[in-house]
Amino acid sequence: MTERKPEQRVVDPEYLILEAPRERKFITGSQAFAEAIKRANVDIAIAYPITPQSETMHLVGDLYAQGYVKDYYRAEEEYGAMSAIAGAVRGGARAFSATSGPGLLRGLEAIVSWPGHRRPAVLGVMTRVVNAPLSIQPDNVEISYLLNCGMIVLHAENQQDVFDFTLAGFVISEKVDVYIPVAVCTEGFFVTHAKGYVDLPPEDMKLPPRDPYKAPVPPTDCEIPPARIQRDAPVQKSNFMSYLIHAVWQQEIWSANNRARKWIKHYLGGLVEVVNPDAEVFIVASGCAAAQGREAQRYAEMEGLNVGLVKVKSIRPFPAQEIREVLKKAKAVIVPEHNIVGWLAKEVKAVIPNSGIVVDGPRVYGGMTLPVELIMEKIYEAFGVKKAKKTVV
């Protein structure tokens, strides 16, 4: 444990997140993660930062050296890191870790048990290719692996989102009616390694410490579920009641996920951001694809095409109602993505009655960039605009 304690005063989360004056900095996504951790009063950070990775957990390690984070260690590997996060949170600590790609998948078994055990924590996910052959480039197919475990999954478009989602993530995850972990995902390299403008509240302010007694489950007592069910799980007994307890337990996790909606609206301004709500054609996108979608919407507007943008900030809980409402008069929906499976397009198709209007793609993967021109091609197709293709000789 470090003895250095920087001068920081505890302020109300409402003030720190929503009201405090902000100063603009030009920083990378990894630095944005670290700036959020600096103000989040984190008790412990645990990671297995392999190479190649983002520098996020290295920067958090620096925060430990400076005294902003009370404890920090490098785990033996990701399974160990994520298991240790579970233990630390169970014991009452506020914990943070970050990972990406194959590391996320290695820690996945431990991570997907966090919601069921009611463990509030924040996990940074800097997406990159997970398929063989390995690559260090961004591809967000790994987010799809997180969608069915019950945790809250936020997808950051840029460095500002990374900061805001991470800081608010701690507050949201520790709400008694929520109390499940939050994954703050963003594209590795495009966001983590690139710089953008981020408005930051003063660094001499921090969140109040976690109160482990303000919780829907008892803390620390390992004789009481959820801790104890690891060795005496209700489901391991074969009778009707045991199946029912597991069924309602799962319902409770997804109810908690659902309850997070109001807090995401409160702290992050909504589960979606809509640009030009009266558009005929919409781009629905999350993460970096939303940034490219934003540019495409601007280009289209300059060309007199009535195009709107729905930026999906929260993948879980999914903004089904909001998307249905915005798209009810749309004649086409374009879903650009940084993965081959099109998990966001599937989500959108599942929540609107006329899924045939959803255009699959454009999609790029394996670390490819997503040029705005690819989205514009889909927009032209949707409006029946014929453009002569440029030939490069």
Next chain:
Amino acid sequence: MEEGKLITPGPAGYKPEPAAFLGVDLPPPGKALLYGEIVDEEVAMREAAKAMLTRRNPTIFPGPLVLWGWNASAMEKAKAVLELAAEIPNCRIIPMPDYRPKYPKIDPEAEINPNHPNLTIIHNKIEACIFVGVHCHYANLSLRMIRAGTNCFTIALCAEMGHEDAMVSLRDVHAEEIRKFKDVLVQVRKELGIEWTPKPPPENPSLPKEEWTTVSPLDFGEYAALLIPRRGEVVEETE
């Protein structure tokens, strides 16, 4: 289901959807839930009082947060629960002392357990109950199972934000709010013309008589194994 009411006494079915999936939101501060709708606290209190006064075998299920003397406010809250119980005709108290799965099964006259709460509800023919001092996660599991499989009217006196699956859910409930609910209940009792002289609920017949004079390892029940004696030490009775 009664018309216009989303969350009503069951049985709601084999595996009903949780209230949160049905669009029930937890109430903001100062408000309460009644049948899944957000209403004024007093409206919900009156309906809860009516249920406890008119349905069969009204029972209070206190959880660990009022059963154990964690702090002064827990002890004060426990006192308030007893005062409330005294005002409800023929009210019983059956505790939920912990949340561990107990096999082959619990004694349904002695306790209620979140892993199979319906055993206690059905065995004792309880048609109205109050959850108080139960951690939210376990209260939600229990309330959902009770609504699925029994006709019990459930009331949650929650110290936090409330419970969607209860027919009545009050939030931010501590000793003072329990006493306020007690006053409403007494008023409703008078309006209904129910004669009752306040008296403590009967002692739980399944629990051994506590003399409060000695403590022995046997008092720790299955936890006795945790009292590890030093090498060579023989633990007999001890204070």
